[in-house]
Amino acid sequence: MARVRTVAVIGGGIAGPVAALALRKAGIEATVYEAYPHPAHGIGGTIAIAPNGMAALDIVGVSEPAAAVSWPVHRQMMTVGRTRLELPALAGVGPLQVIHRSDLYRILAADAPIEYGRRLVAAVQGPGGVTATFADGTEVQADILIGADGVHSTVRGLIDPGAPGPHYTGMIAVEGQSPATVPEEAGTMVFAFGKKGFYLYGPALGGGTTFGVNLPHRPLTIAEARAIPPAQWKNTLLEIYGEDSPGGDLIRALPADELTVNGALHIMPPVPHWYRGRMVLAGDAVHAPSNSSGQGASLAIESAIELARCLRDIPDIEAAFAQYERLRRRRVEKVAARAAKTNSIKAPGPIGKALMPVVMRVFMKLAMKPEKTIGPEQRYRIDWARPL
Ligand SMILES: Cc1cc2nc3c(=O)[nH]c(=O)nc-3n(C[C@H](O)[C@H](O)[C@H](O)COP(=O)(O)OP(=O)(O)OC[C@H]3O[C@@H](n4cnc5c(N)ncnc54)[C@H](O)[C@@H]3O)c2cc1C
Incomplete structure (x- = not known):
């Protein structure tokens, strides 16, 4: 297959607009199609972007506007009943940045081409491209289609009808x-x-x-x-x-x-097929760790950028997708596994409840060793300039 020139990105949350910005930087034309009829201004709560996520946002030129409306978290504490711990910080790494979700969407949407009210319902791929069909009956054609349509992804089912759900x-x-x-x-x-x-x-x-x-x-x-x-x-x-x-x-x-x-x-369990033919997944659609990771948005941003980097450097579409999966799968599944452990403490079953004092002691000990737990997650940086 020939080098990609046009991309239909499904989903105007976080991964979608970041993918469009990164693709544009790579010289590839991309349009985002979002199901909601209008931008989510003023809607939703806050999210924390990790230092690796902020570094990735820097690549697409939005870390500064995002930081300007965020508030940094310089100190983290954990309390368990009356026990109170200060969590050691990672040396030389910036703070978590807490931002209103709608502010982040607004900043991303200011630069990325997004069409609202376009809910993807079907996609058919052929030798020359992919045709996406929307709920309003309209169609668009592109060389490839990226499913950045979140944890309840439609594209995931189009790639693999047997794919697991969240x-x-x-x-x-x-x-x-x-x-x-x-x-x-x-x-x-x-x-x-x-x-x-x-x-x-x-x-x-x-x-x-x-x-x-x-x-x-x-x-x-x-x-x-x-x-x-x-x-x-x-x-x-x-x-x-x-x-x-x-x-x-x-x-x-x-x-x-x-x-x-x-x-x-x-949370998303591991997804067996990240891509098929001309369709590929990014963000929560393929790797939603639990919110306990504090990494969902940051990983979505990273994956969107790495996907664009692969498409920039590797002319064959399937080879580019395969390289993208190689770059991302291990990392995202590791983060998901760590977060799943934290989740089992937040919402324990009957056995978990009985074992809670022991589990909690181990958990607190681990929290005191951030280099081992969150170090590899937060120190990760994408080398955009390095050709693949
Ligand atoms: C309550 C909560 C708190 C969280 N807190 C944090 C946090 O503090 N830090 C953190 O890193 N992560 C956090 N997360 C996770 C984070 O929000 C996600 O990882 C991130 O939003 C993933 O981005 P995404 O673009 O892949 O998916 P989404 O943000 O879900 O965006 C998907 C988009 O696709 C659109 N869409 C869906 N189907 C279609 C369709 N068929 N056609 C067109 N468009 C479609 C949706 O409307 C949506 O806009 C939290 C999640 C929740 C629920």
Whole structure:
């Protein structure tokens, strides 16, 4: 197959626009097609971008605008009941940057060509290219199609109808900015294992405290979760975190309608086929680690850039996809495996609960050795200039 000239990128979240920016840098024309009818301005909660993710954003020229609207986390603590630990930092690595998801989308969308209201429903590939069909009946043609359509990916099923789907972690994410204050200094994030559930918090930029919970809950779609009245969510949160300090106080002080329900947390098991013919996957569609990794967005950004780099340097499409998978699979599966261990502590089954004191001791010991755990994740850098 000949060198790629045009790309249809499905999904205007994080991986999609970053892929389009990186492809443009590689001299390849790309358009992003997003199912939602308009940009997600002002919608959704916050995410933390890891230093490796910020370094990757730098390659496509958006790390500075992203950093300008983020707040850095210089200090991380962990609390388990009354035990309180300061987590050692990685030497010479920048801070986590916490950003409103909609700010990141806005920054990426400012430069990437995105068409909204285009929900992919089918794609057919032939010797000369791929034809994508959207729910509104329109079609586009391109040399290749990138599925950056998230954890519930349509493209994944088009590549391999037998592909696994996402696993529900057993937790729903809810967050808010409470007017209650905490004693920690600005730039601190505390990971708190409460009596019945995990939450995290830190002083907010404009005063008060930002907090988020990983609430043990039956699975709900985002529509179902948002259909539940805010007061009911607040009660549910108080049932789980009400006795925790400061978790209970943060929730009590927050008006119910200021809670942001971000929805169910999923992870992707290893995906056997990352590509087929002219279609390939990137981001959560192929490697969603749990949010416990703090790496989902950063890995999505890295993969989008590495895919563009492979397409830049390797003329044969399938050879480029194969090289992309070689560069990425081991790394993303390692991160996912580490995060899965943390998840099993956040939402333990009956056996896990019985073993919890031992598991927790091992977990805390590991947390004190960041070079072993998060070091390889956060020190990773893509060498864009180096030809493959
Ligand atoms: C509550 C929560 C908190 C998180 N916190 C963090 C964090 O702190 N740090 C971190 O690194 N990661 C975090 N993550 C993970 C992170 O959000 C994801 O890893 C990241 O968004 C993946 O980007 P993506 O572009 O691959 O997928 P997404 O961001 O999911 O984007 C996929 C896009 O594709 C669109 N789409 C879907 N189907 C179609 C279709 N058929 N046609 C067209 N478009 C389609 C969707 O509308 C969406 O816009 C969190 C996730 C959740 C749920």
